[in-house]
Amino acid sequence: MAEHTIGAHEETRRDFLYVATGAVAAVGAACAVWPLIDQMNPSADVLAISSTEVDLGPVEVGQQITVKWRGKPLFVRHRTEADIEEARAVPLEDLKDPQTDAERVEKPEWLVMVGVCTHLGCVPLADQGDFNGWFCPCHGSHYDTSGRIRRGPAPENLTVPGYAFTDDTTIVVG
Amino acid sequence: MESLLNIGIVRWFDNRLPLLSYTQHHMMDYPAPRNLNYAWNFGSLAGLALVIQIVTGIVLAMHYTPHTEMAFDSVERIMRDVNYGWLIRYIHSNGASFFFIVVYLHVFRGLYYGSYKAPREVLWWIGLVILLCMMGTAFMGYVLPWGQMSFWGATVITNLFSAIPLIGTPIVEWLWGGFSVDNPTLNRFYALHYLLPFVIVGLVVLHLWALHHKKSNNPLGIDYKGPQDFIPFHPYYTIKDAFGVGVFLIVFAAFLFYAPNYMGHPDNYIPADPLKTPAHIVPEWYFLPFYAILRAIPDKLGGVIAMGLSIGILFLLPWLDTSRVRSATFRPVFKWFYLLMLIDMGILGYVGSQPAEGDWIWIGQLATAYYFIHFLVLLPLIGWFERPRPLPDSIAKPVLAAGPVPGVGAAHDKA
Amino acid sequence: MMKRFMPAILALSFALPASALAAGDQAHPESRNWSWNGIFGTYDRAQLQRGLEIFTGQCINCHGLKFIHFRDLIQIGLSEDQAEALAEQFEVAGDPDEWGDPTTRPAKLFDRFPDPYRNEEEARALNNGAVPPDLSLMAKARPDGSNYIASLLSDAEYNEGNPTDDGLYHNAYFPGGLIAMAPPLYEGLGVNADGSDASIDEMSDDIAAFLTWTAEPRLEDRKGMGLKVILFLLVLTGLLYVSKRKIWANV
Numbered sequence: 153m154a155e156h157t158i159g160a161h162e163e164t165r166r167d168f169l170y171v172a173t174g175a176v177a178a179v180g181a182a183c184a185v186w187p188l189i190d191q192m193n194p195s196a197d198v199l200a201i202s203s204t205e206v207d208l209g210p211v212e213v214g215q216q217i218t219v220k221w222r223g224k225p226l227f228v229r230h231r232t233e234a235d236i237e238e239a240r241a242v243p244l245e246d247l248k249d250p251q252t253d254a255e256r257v258e259k260p261e262w263l264v265m266v267g268v269c270t271h272l273g274c275v276p277l278a279d280q281g282d283f284n285g286w287f288c289p290c291h292g293s294h295y296d297t298s299g300r301i302r303r304g305p306a307p308e309n310l311t312v313p314g315y316a317f318t319d320d321t322t323i324v325v326g
Numbered sequence: 327m328e329s330l331l332n333i334g335i336v337r338w339f340d341n342r343l344p345l346l347s348y349t350q351h352h353m354m355d356y357p358a359p360r361n362l363n364y365a366w367n368f369g370s371l372a373g374l375a376l377v378i379q380i381v382t383g384i385v386l387a388m389h390y391t392p393h394t395e396m397a398f399d400s401v402e403r404i405m406r407d408v409n410y411g412w413l414i415r416y417i418h419s420n421g422a423s424f425f426f427i428v429v430y431l432h433v434f435r436g437l438y439y440g441s442y443k444a445p446r447e448v449l450w451w452i453g454l455v456i457l458l459c460m461m462g463t464a465f466m467g468y469v470l471p472w473g474q475m476s477f478w479g480a481t482v483i484t485n486l487f488s489a490i491p492l493i494g495t496p497i498v499e500w501l502w503g504g505f506s507v508d509n510p511t512l513n514r515f516y517a518l519h520y521l522l523p524f525v526i527v528g529l530v531v532l533h534l535w536a537l538h539h540k541k542s543n544n545p546l547g548i549d550y551k552g553p554q555d556f557i558p559f560h561p562y563y564t565i566k567d568a569f570g571v572g573v574f575l576i577v578f579a580a581f582l583f584y585a586p587n588y589m590g591h592p593d594n595y596i597p598a599d600p601l602k603t604p605a606h607i608v609p610e611w612y613f614l615p616f617y618a619i620l621r622a623i624p625d626k627l628g629g630v631i632a633m634g635l636s637i638g639i640l641f642l643l644p645w646l647d648t649s650r651v652r653s654a655t656f657r658p659v660f661k662w663f664y665l666l667m668l669i670d671m672g673i674l675g676y677v678g679s680q681p682a683e684g685d686w687i688w689i690g691q692l693a694t695a696y697y698f699i700h701f702l703v704l705l706p707l708i709g710w711f712e713r714p715r716p717l718p719d720s721i722a723k724p725v726l727a728a729g730p731v732p733g734v735g736a737a738h739d740k741a
Numbered sequence: 742m743m744k745r746f747m748p749a750i751l752a753l754s755f756a757l758p759a760s761a762l763a764a765g766d767q768a769h770p771e772s773r774n775w776s777w778n779g780i781f782g783t784y785d786r787a788q789l790q791r792g793l794e795i796f797t798g799q800c801i802n803c804h805g806l807k808f809i810h811f812r813d814l815i816q817i818g819l820s821e822d823q824a825e826a827l828a829e830q831f832e833v834a835g836d837p838d839e840w841g842d843p844t845t846r847p848a849k850l851f852d853r854f855p856d857p858y859r860n861e862e863e864a865r866a867l868n869n870g871a872v873p874p875d876l877s878l879m880a881k882a883r884p885d886g887s888n889y890i891a892s893l894l895s896d897a898e899y900n901e902g903n904p905t906d907d908g909l910y911h912n913a914y915f916p917g918g919l920i921a922m923a924p925p926l927y928e929g930l931g932v933n934a935d936g937s938d939a940s941i942d943e944m945s946d947d948i949a950a951f952l953t954w955t956a957e958p959r960l961e962d963r964k965g966m967g968l969k970v971i972l973f974l975l976v977l978t979g980l981l982y983v984s985k986r987k988i989w990a991n992v
Binding site: 360399402405406412413416557561562565566568569571572573575576579580582583584586587592593595596605 | 916962982984
């Protein structure tokens with residue numbers, strides 16, 4: 153009887169050793185995998201140029217420029233009074249992705265957005281579509297003068313990136 | 327493992343594609359000689375090194391640019407900007423050296439215990455073909471960073487083919503894709519460097535197939551008599567190999583983290599310059615003995631042939647070694663000549679690292695001559711004249727004498 | 742018997758490397774006591790910054806540092822503003838203007854140190870035929886690189902010496918013994934941590950430290966991770982060994 157108890161103890165101790173060894177090895181393997189995953193994330197040189205400076209000086213009222221930011225087109229539009237009025241007049245309940253115009257701009261006359269349709273990534277065309285804003289030719293999404301989705305398959309408004317005015321005519325995006 | 331087969335769906339799958347049964351059969355139940363010592367760890371370590379090289383290599387390929395204008399810079403970008411890029415690149419560059427270290431130890435183990443002898447000749451051949459593929463892969467991989475040693479190593483080694491009479495020059499230009507090592511060369515080396523490791527994987531499968539067909543050799547070098555000579559691979563050798571992996575990784579990590587450039591050459595941190603050869607060019611350490619043999623022959627074609635033969639004759643080793651006894655443990659004379667051969671290879675390696683001038687020339691020639699004499703003259707003679715010590719009756723017997731033996735079946739139940 | 746030979750053997754074993762040296766034409770670099778030596782070694786940020794100061798004050802006139810971006814300098818303790826201010830002192834190629842003509846603009850954080858010359862031909866023409874090498878990787882591109890750089894720059898004979906008729910300078914540490922670069926360091930160029938003028942020896946160390954960092958900026962990550970990995974592996978291997986002993990106990 154006594155002998156049996158000792159044997160069982162011995163058994164438990166041994167099993168614990170194997171489980172502990174296996175667990176430590178598994179933790180090591182998991183740690184070793186992380187660098188292999190993380191290497192695919194944006195590298196230091198990519199992150200370093202992820203902010204872009206845009207000079208707004210030459211952009212006339214009613215004009216739009218497209219600059220490259222993080223490899224994507226960035227729309228910078230100098231809106232007319234009419235554009236702004238139209239954007240503000242839209243009732244929120246008409247919107248698929250409700251957002252006021254004021255939430256989408258730093259200064260009302262400057263609309264800065266990522267020019268990538270939120271449906272499947274095409275570049276919408278300016279001054280087209282049924283809402284005087286943008287129209288995506290790939291699958292027919294219509295955006296208004298604030299870049300908000302009004303009709304078509306896109307689920308969200310055109311993305312407004314984080315940006316800041318460093319002076320009256322310069323913004324830094326990202 | 328076996329308990330998994332009690333699950334209906336697993337059994338259904340295994341019945342159609344016996345993945346589980348195969349694993350069970352070849353990695354767990356495989357009957358291994360019960361007396362393998364730690365010299366038998368290097369096979370699994372070589373497999374591990376291959377996996378490490380393939381995994382880190384695929385990752386590096388995601389960041390590397392195979393173009394003469396950008397290759398060097400892309401490697402530096404990996405070292406500086408890519409997340410953990412420095413780690414992955416150093417693992418890959420040091421991993422190559424460690425792959426050769428464990429493979430050479432694996433080969434030397436085979437040479438000592440006569441693992442190349444009947445009935446394992448084909449197993450030995452496949453191993454040699456793996457070694458040749460490794461050399462090709464390592465050579466082309468070393469070209470990719472496009473440093474000075476990359477470029478001039480590629481130039482010198484590809485020029486070996488120009489020694490072939492008549493068609494030598496056309497062959498070299500075909501290899502280069504031009505009139506010197508240049509962008510086309512770099513591109514094709516990159517493609518082949520990515521391909522060859524998978525060829526090696528295929529060869530490893532054949533190597534293991536041949537091994538499992540004829541079963542492992544063992545330190546006594548005698549044939550097995552019955553089931554009492556074996557223990558199941560799992561858990562006995564899985565745990566022993568795992569312990570070996572731990573030790574290997576510690577040594578690897580010591581170099582990787584504290585001397586990552588120790589086995590490299592400073593000149594390869596200078597971008598390739600086709601107009602200027604470094605003062606003293608040497609191949610990576612694992613090629614040095616062969617490089618010494620190449621230089622020992624004062625004739626272009628002769629040197630290339632000698633270098634080729636230095637590996638070529640190893641294919642004939644099962645017949646050059648005329649002794650019927652496998653293990654050097656029972657071969658009192660061979661043992662000493664084995665040691666001499668090791669020293670000779672060490673000398674060749676050292677000579678290969680030195681400039682080809684002064685005393686190094688005749689020392690290299692002497693060592694080269696001895697290398698061939700060892701395999702072509704001494705080995706056959708020793709086999710005829712040596713009186714081997716008496717062989718034990720069976721693998722199990724000396725072990726049995728040491729104490730009581732639990733049944734193989736008991737160990738199996740545990741698994 | 743053996744005792745009688747011992748001095749001779751000892752003398753011989755010391756003489757061997759020395760004679761090997763005599764055969765070559767390059768003195769072996771002197772070993773210095775670097776802060777990053779050893780398992781726990783790290784860079785001395787203040788020293789790297791002093792090295793940067795000397796580099797941008799003198800070396801940059803002839804040598805490139807193309808693998809270093811201005812943003813990288815934040816790693817050695819510069820603030821983002823300081824790094825930006827330094828970057829703005831350099832002109833780099835900008836986008837073409839509206840007529841398609843090339844332009845320049847002040848460098849930004851994400852730019853690399855610009856090369857001092859437009860191309861190799863200009864470098865050669867302006868330097869008596871010798872092209873000043875890029876220094877980013879110099880500490881790894883020479884045997885015993887950090888010591889080599891410090892030894893070469895601080896060599897007393899070199900710093901006092903006059904050029905040969907070919908415009909070359911004697912330097913025992915340079916391959917071949919003759920270097921085209923005039924002694925670049927002089928008293929008053931750099932300062933020590935306490936603000937006093939640095940000696941040529943001290944400046945050489947600071948430059949060598951800075952160039953070691955430019956060659957191996959991830960050294961601290963590497964050594965730090967190495968310690969953890971090896972400690973972990975020792976524990977794991979210990980456990981594996983005990984497990985192995987247990988499993989094999991009855992064989």
